[in-house]
Amino acid sequence: MAFFDFLTESIAIDLGTANTLIIHNDKVVVDSPSIVAIDKKSEKIIAVGTEASLMQGKTHENIKTIRPLKDGVIADFNASEQMISLLIKSIPALNKRFFTPALKMVICIPSGITEVEMRAVRESAERVNGKEVYLIHEPMAAAIGIGVDIMQPKGNMIVDIGGGTTEIAIIALSGIVCDKSIKIAGDVFTSDIINYMRSKHNLYVGERTAEKIKIIIGSVIEDLDNPPDEMSVQGRDLLSGKPKQVIINHAEIAKALDKSIVRIEDAILEALSQTPPELAADIYNTGIYLAGGGALLRGLDKRLSQKTDLPIYIAEDPLQAVVRGTGIALKNTERFKTVLIK
Numbered sequence: 001m002a003f004f005d006f007l008t009e010s011i012a013i014d015l016g017t018a019n020t021l022i023i024h025n026d027k028v029v030v031d032s033p034s035i036v037a038i039d040k041k042s043e044k045i046i047a048v049g050t051e052a053s054l055m056q057g058k059t060h061e062n063i064k065t066i067r068p069l070k071d072g073v074i075a076d077f078n079a080s081e082q083m084i085s086l087l088i089k090s091i092p093a094l095n096k097r098f099f100t101p102a103l104k105m106v107i108c109i110p111s112g113i114t115e116v117e118m119r120a121v122r123e124s125a126e127r128v129n130g131k132e133v134y135l136i137h138e139p140m141a142a143a144i145g146i147g148v149d150i151m152q153p154k155g156n157m158i159v160d161i162g163g164g165t166t167e168i169a170i171i172a173l174s175g176i177v178c179d180k181s182i183k184i185a186g187d188v189f190t191s192d193i194i195n196y197m198r199s200k201h202n203l204y205v206g207e208r209t210a211e212k213i214k215i216i217i218g219s220v221i222e223d224l225d226n227p228p229d230e231m232s233v234q235g236r237d238l239l240s241g242k243p244k245q246v247i248i249n250h251a252e253i254a255k256a257l258d259k260s261i262v263r264i265e266d267a268i269l270e271a272l273s274q275t276p277p278e279l280a281a282d283i284y285n286t287g288i289y290l291a292g293g294g295a296l297l298r299g300l301d302k303r304l305s306q307k308t309d310l311p312i313y314i315a316e317d318p319l320q321a322v323v324r325g326t327g328i329a330l331k332n333t334e335r336f337k338t339v340l341i342k
Contacts, residue, residue: 007101007102008101008102008103008104008131008132009024009093009094009101009102009103009104010024010103010104010105010330010331011023011024011088011091011103011104011105011330012024012105012106012107012323012326012327012329012330013084013105013106013107013108013125013323013326014107014108014141014322014323014326015034015069015074015080015084015107015108015109015121016034016069016072016162016163016164016322017034017067017069017070017071017072017162017163017164017165017185017186017187018033018034018162018163018164018186018187018293019031019032019034019163019293019319020032020033020034020049020083020084020087021319021320021322021323022087022088022091022323023323023324023326023327023330024091024093024094025093026327026331028320028323028324029091029092029093030049030087030088030090030091031320032048032049032050032053032087033049033050033052033053034067034068034069034083034163035048035049035052035053035056035065035066035067036048036052036065036066036068036079036082036083037051037052037055037059037063037064037065037066038063038064038066038079039062039063040061040063040064041062045082045083045086046063048082048083048086048087049087049090052065053065053208056206056208057206057207057208066079068080068083069164070164071110071164071165071183072109072110072113072138072162072163072164072165073109073110073113073117073120073121073164074117074120074124077120077123077124080124081124081127081128084124084125084128085127085128088103088128101129102129102130102131103125103128103129103130103131103132104131104132104330105125105130105132105133105134105330106134106135106136106326106327106329106330106333106340107121107125107133107135107136107326108135108136108137108138108141108322108323108325108326109121109135109136109137109138110137110138110164110165110167110181111137111138111139111167111169111176111179111181112165112167112179112181118135118341121135122135134329134330134333134340134341134342135340135341136325136326136329136336136339136340136341137167137169137176137339137341138160138162138167138322139158139160139167139168139169139171139176139179140169140171140174140176140339141321141322141323141325141326141329142158142160142167142289142291142292142315142321142322142325143156143158143169143171143289143325144324144325144326144328144329144336145291145315145320145321145322145323145324145325145326145328146158146289146291146313146315146321146325148171148289150171150172150174150339151173151174152172152173153172153173154172154282154286155170155171155172155177155275155278155279155280155281155282155283155286156170156171156282156283156286156289157169157170157171157271157272157283157286157287157288157289158170158171158288158289158291159264159268159288159289159290159291159295159304160290160291160292160321160322161185161186161264161290161291161292161293161294161295162186162292162293162294162322163185163186163187163293164183164185164186164187165181165182165183165185166181166182166183166184166185166264166267166292166294167179167180167181167292168180168181168182168267168268168271169271170271170275170279170283172279172282174336174338174339175338175339177275177276177279178271178274178275179271180267180268180270180271182263182264182267184260184263184264184267185292185294186214186292186293186294188260189214189218189257189260189294189297190207190210190211190214191210192256192257192259192260193205193210193213193214193253193256193257194206194207194210195256196252196253196255196256197210197213197235197246197248198238200252201246201248202237202238202239203233203235203236203237203238203244203246204235204236204237204238205233205234205235206235209234209235213231213233213248213253214253214297215296216228216231217229217230217231217248217249217250217253218250218253218257218296218297218298219250219251219253219254219297219298219299220254220257220258220261220297220298220299220300220303221254221298221299221302221303222250222251222254222255224250224298224299227249227250227251227298228250228298230247230248230249231247231248231249232245232246232247233245233246233247233248250298254299257297261300261303265303265304265307268288268304268307268308269307269308272308283310284310287310287311287312287313288304288308288310288311288312288313289314289315290304290312290313290314290315290318291315291318291321291322292318292319292321292322293318293319295314295315295318296318296319300312301313301314
């Protein structure tokens, strides 16, 4: 097989609802929004990733933007397959190749995924020339990426708040002891903000603007130690129909997100209540690790810590924790073969 090794490339993919990240040779080579723009007449993809996300909400009738992944699973098979293949082709080291190399891939999947959805992920990987395809559960990948030693007989709790799902898992002996996956995550936060702007300010804002608000001043508690500046938001006035601008602050966003955050808190408490007592004792000492884009919401660690009475640690780069873990699993497939799903 040694001869064929140079024909094979290894990549790790975090196929997310909001962003897709790819690691090749220990470097994150692709980090782009999971969105494609399609020409309706010819059904061809005209843009993918960042370029397509700039078109979101600004298209005319011949172009539509699709997010091929919904709630962490593939919703539009063709679009997702083309998106994966275009993103893989955009990896600088691979597109210099004379012919397409066979790929060894590790892809992460949500823990609450069904068999059928799992097969969809695997099939799209095989169609883009994946010869050796492994799948890994997201909380597991997040734990490896944070730097938790998952092999130990010691309980660790991971909360991964992504774009489509929030994954809560308690991990010990390289297995998931109990997990909870809820569909309240980044996308829901964004629509909460849209609804809040609508009801409180009579302002209709698009998804991209709401996403921007969430990133710039998103917070979950009203009294922050160093609050972000107020932000001006433009949209359409629902009463007059004219474009208008309002000034909002982080406390309003905390109000807007409150209900969704309460549901995440409840899910965490429910997962804790199902934990075997010995592992609960470990978690009392180790605390809870937060990963995923949702971990960047200001004050989330403080709020969860008040709710659970446990220490909360945010991964150092929450957005890339999962893909880094996937990359580590890719390099040491032998060591992690118990967590990889063949």
